[in-house]
Amino acid sequence: MNTSLFLNNGVPIPRKRKRVELPFKPEKIAEYKMEMVQVFFPQVGMIGRIEAGKLDIRRLSLIETVQSGEQLVLTLKVEEGTVGILKEDISQKLKWGYGMVYTILVFSQFLFLYKFWNIMV
Numbered sequence: 001m002n003t004s005l006f007l008n009n010g011v012p013i014p015r016k017r018k019r020v021e022l023p024f025k026p027e028k029i030a031e032y033k034m035e036m037v038q039v040f041f042p043q044v045g046m047i048g049r050i051e052a053g054k055l056d057i058r059r060l061s062l063i064e065t066v067q068s069g070e071q072l073v074l075t076l077k078v079e080e081g082t083v084g085i086l087k088e089d090i091s092q093k094l095k096w097g098y099g100m101v102y103t104i105l106v107f108s109q110f111l112f113l114y115k116f117w118n119i120m121v
Contacts, residue, residue: 001047001072011043013067014074020062022076026052039076047074056081 006013014020023040027049035052039060058081066073 001074003067003070003072005044005047009044013072014062014065016065022060022062024057024060
C-alpha cells in the first residue's frame with residue numbers, strides 16, 4: 001500500500017506497533033465463487049481486500065505497520081467468530097426425523113432392558 005493514501009487524506013501513518021480496530025465489509029464475488037472482505041482504515045477509506053474463505057470474521061485489527069520507502073506493509077489480526085448452523089436454518093422435516101429416530105432408539109432400549117431383566121429373574 002502506498003503512503004500517499006494516508007498523506008492525501010491528512011491522516012498520519014500508523015505507528016509501528018499501534019493497534020487499530022479496522023472496520024470491514026464482507027462481499028461475495030459470484031464469478032470467482034469466493035468470499036472477500038473489504039478492509040477500511042478510519043478517515044482513509046478502503047485500503048484493500050482479503051480473502052475470507054469460510055471464516056466468520058468478528059474483528060479485524062491492524063497490529064503492525066512497516067514502512068519501506070513509499071510503501072507500507074500492514075499486518076492484520078483476524079478474530080474469528082463461531083461458524084455454526086442456526087436453529088432456524090434446520091428444516092422442520094429434519095427435526096421431526098431426528099425426533100422419531102431418537103424415540104425409536106429409547107423404546108428399543110427399554111424393550112431390551114425389559115427382556116434382559118425377565119431372563120435374569
